[in-house]
Amino acid sequence: MEKANSAKEAARLIEDGMVIGIGSGSTVEIFLNELGKRIKEEELEIWGVPSSYQSHMLAVENGITVTDLIQFEELDLCVDGADQVDENLNCIKGKGGALLREKIVAQAAEEVIIIVDSRKIVDVLDERVPVEVFPFAYGNAVKEIKKLGGEAVLRESDRKLGACITDNGNFILDVDFGRIEDPEGLECRINCIAGVFENGIFPRRLIDRVIVGTKDGVRVLRN
Incomplete structure (x- = not known):
């Protein structure tokens, strides 16, 4: 409703x-x-x-x-x-x-x-933040996200074995940052990581x- x-x-x-x-x-x-x-x-x-x-x-x-x-x-x-x-x-x-x-x-x-x-x-925002990542950059992106205080989990498909693939052919990381006090600042810092195309903070x-x-x-x- x-x-x-x-x-x-x-x-x-x-x-x-x-x-x-x-x-x-x-x-x-x-x-x-x-x-x-x-x-x-x-x-x-x-x-x-x-x-x-x-x-x-x-x-x-x-x-x-x-x-x-x-x-x-x-x-x-x-x-x-x-x-x-x-x-x-x-x-x-x-x-x-x-x-x-x-x-x-x-x-x-x-x-x-x-x-x-x-x-x-x-x-205050506290939902997991989706991050779209070039597959080649996966390991480095997880490491760099951890430096920002986030715990990243690779999103898996519920219809097939393995990673969920976006319409653009990329991986998605679901990242727990806890309470997000500075959404705009965090959005910019995530997007500065090499291999990250975009993240779900709008x-x-x-x-x-x-x-x-x-x-x-x-x-x-x-x-």
């Missing part, structure tokens, strides 16, 4: 002719289904840049014209979910493994809207508003 409320509210914000960035995950799936209803009923024309193969297929199913950042280098807005959001609108994302493309799409958008249920809102500078689904509707947090 809460996920659906936040997703429906985001779908109402989409206007005819918009080019949108599309995140990944279960709440985004609801958003795309709701937007698909509007596209069909109101005959809207919406263009979308998906961040994963999952969201690509869902966008096509719901009548969105899929495009890319070559054709549209700037997006009107981006809608995505999050695993955790702190009181300052810093986020942790990437449980679905699409963090690199999600951050690229978010950076390309004029406005970034995060849709979550109320359980995702916390005082600092507040990327986020414009968070739509939080509640039992009774939504509340909106703005940056």
Whole structure:
């Protein structure tokens, strides 16, 4: 119910002719289904840049014209979910493994809207941080992350033996840093490690508003 409320509210914000960035995950799936209803009923024309193969297929199913950042280098807005959001609108994302493309799409958008249920809102981020790593750099990345105070575990696939591989052909490390008091600083330090492509800390500078689904509707947090 809460996920659906936040997703429906985001779908109402989409206007005819918009080019949108599309995140990944279960709440985004609801958003795309709701937007698909509007596209069909109101005959809207919406263009979308998906961040994963999952969201690509869902966008096509719901009548969105899929495009890319070559054709549209700037997006009107981006809608995505999050695993955790702190009181300052810093986020942790990437449980679905699409963090690199999600951050690229978010950076390309004029406005970034995060849709979550109320359980995702916390005082201080403490969720494991996904880190996308070039396989060749795996051992060194684990060592360097430990110097930053993180304990890294290689994410394994639940459908096959071995490591989970991203849409970009890379490994994902899930890193426990405990309480993250300086999300933006930690994001930069992780990304300075050779072989790290991106990490799942989405600092507040990327986020414009968070739509939080509640039992009774939504509340909106703005940056």
